[in-house]
Amino acid sequence: MSERYAKITGWGKYVPARVLTNHDLAQMVDTSDEWIVTRTGIRERRIRTENDTTSSMSVAAAQEALKVAGIGPKDLDLIIVATSSPDYLLPSVASQVQDLLGAKCGAFSLVAGCSGWVYALATASQFIASGAYNRVLVVGVEIISFAMDFTDRTTCVLFGDAAAATVIEASNEPGGLLAYELGSDGSGAMFLYVPDGGSNHPLSQQTVDERRQYIRMDGPEVFKFAVRTLASSLKRTIYQAGLAPDDIDLFIPHQANARIIEAAARQMRIPIGKFYMNVERYGNTSAASVPLALVEAIDEGRIQEGDTIALCAFGAGLTWASAVVQMGTGEISAAHSLFSAGRARFLARRTSDLVLDSAQSALLPLYTFLYQRRKKK
Numbered sequence: 349m350s351e352r353y354a355k356i357t358g359w360g361k362y363v364p365a366r367v368l369t370n371h372d373l374a375q376m377v378d379t380s381d382e383w384i385v386t387r388t389g390i391r392e393r394r395i396r397t398e399n400d401t402t403s404s405m406s407v408a409a410a411q412e413a414l415k416v417a418g419i420g421p422k423d424l425d426l427i428i429v430a431t432s433s434p435d436y437l438l439p440s441v442a443s444q445v446q447d448l449l450g451a452k453c454g455a456f457s458l459v460a461g462c463s464g465w466v467y468a469l470a471t472a473s474q475f476i477a478s479g480a481y482n483r484v485l486v487v488g489v490e491i492i493s494f495a496m497d498f499t500d501r502t503t504c505v506l507f508g509d510a511a512a513a514t515v516i517e518a519s520n521e522p523g524g525l526l527a528y529e530l531g532s533d534g535s536g537a538m539f540l541y542v543p544d545g546g547s548n549h550p551l552s553q554q555t556v557d558e559r560r561q562y563i564r565m566d567g568p569e570v571f572k573f574a575v576r577t578l579a580s581s582l583k584r585t586i587y588q589a590g591l592a593p594d595d596i597d598l599f600i601p602h603q604a605n606a607r608i609i610e611a612a613a614r615q616m617r618i619p620i621g622k623f624y625m626n627v628e629r630y631g632n633t634s635a636a637s638v639p640l641a642l643v644e645a646i647d648e649g650r651i652q653e654g655d656t657i658a659l660c661a662f663g664a665g666l667t668w669a670s671a672v673v674q675m676g677t678g679e680i681s682a683a684h685s686l687f688s689a690g691r692a693r694f695l696a697r698r699t700s701d702l703v704l705d706s707a708q709s710a711l712l713p714l715y716t717f718l719y720q721r722r723k724k725k
């Protein structure tokens with residue numbers, strides 16, 4: 349049997365029409381546009397209207413993705429919906445999406461916080477590589493505003509609602525998903541979580557009175573985890589693909605905070621212009637964040653046929669997930685062949701990165717100390 353590759357052949361998005369700006373939030377909690385922009389890079393985010401549900405937003409994005417791929421819902425072999433904000437606890441929102449689309453295939457939801465869509469992409473590629481399926485719809489969607497405490501300024505300014513969908517198809521031509529890394533560190537679970545509403549602490553009048561159905565977060569801890577993880581996971585995955593960071597045409601990081609992305613770019617010694625950002629317009633849309641950025645990057649002409657892109661998400665769990673993808677249907681890049689100039693660059697860059705990573709880890713406590721001191725001034 350010839351090799352099978354998983355390629356992204358369709359993409360689409362849906363964002364709610366309602367815009368919530370920093371100025372709007374400043375009327376609701378003790379914050380300011382200046383604070384939010386300087387600490388996060390976010391200027392506005394979308395919030396669901398009364399007509400938007402997780403399933404309806406998924407379907408709108410999926411219909412666009414199917415159109416781009418040139419296939420219909422009945423051509424799908426599987427649907428995976430990554431989300432932490434389904435319409436109901438039961439059934440899985442993926443089954444609602446399957447029904448609303450008019451697809452005739454299996455469907456399941458996947459929960460991995462903001463890393464969900466990248467986890468789902470890696471999962472879809474297994475079904476394709478094994479030969480089980482040829483066409484998988486992978487959706488990242490979130491109505492995260494339902495879990496937001498709009499009296500808590502430390503969280504409500506950061507998040508927004510959105511959906512994005514991709515069609516992943518089998519191909520015998522090399523390309524598509526070249527490498528991925530999935531990670532989890534459950535010891536950090538309580539840094540970003542919803543205290544009540546699960547089986548451990550079902551909702552009651554008391555939990556609602558104490559606002560324990562909303563997201564709680566230790567911002568500085570998550571920030572440190574994100575900066576540590578983004579650059580290191582991206583580099584490991586790029587090397588695993590047999591490439592060096594310079595071979596990547598565009599980086600698509602999780603859009604949580606512009607400062608996290610800037611720190612990762614500095615650590616990787618990659619110009620910030622190579623990191624796609626739309627956090628300014630949407631904030632952190634959790635599982636929808638990376639696919640939404642991917643769709644917008646394609647729509648803006650930032651990604652061309654044959655380009656190699658690197659994606660990385662991180663979030664509740666704590667989880668993280670990275671992927672390297674060659675877009676389009678063309679041949680795999682020359683950097684992959686054993687004795688090319690690309691290969692030599694790969695080896696040289698990997699060695700220098702290993703040395704620099706060790707130095708950076710040793711200096712991290714000093715950076716943290718200096719940052720805290722600067723903030724206190």
Ligand SMILES: CC(C)(COP(=O)(O)OP(=O)(O)OC[C@H]1O[C@@H](n2cnc3c(N)ncnc32)[C@H](O)[C@@H]1OP(=O)(O)O)[C@@H](O)C(=O)NCCC(=O)NCCS
Pocket residue numbers: 378379380383384387388462501502503505506565566567568569570571574604605632662663664
């Ligand atoms: C949340 C975050 C922006 C805060 O930035 P920070 O520089 O770490 O700021 P701190 O949390 O130290 O807070 C500094 C001060 O600002 C205050 N503050 C917090 N949110 C505020 C807001 N929206 N407006 C104004 N002040 C705010 C804090 O209360 C604190 O005040 P204090 O010093 O009097 O106690 C940052 O920690 C972050 O981005 N963390 C990662 C969050 C994330 O991405 N989560 C999702 C991952 S998927």
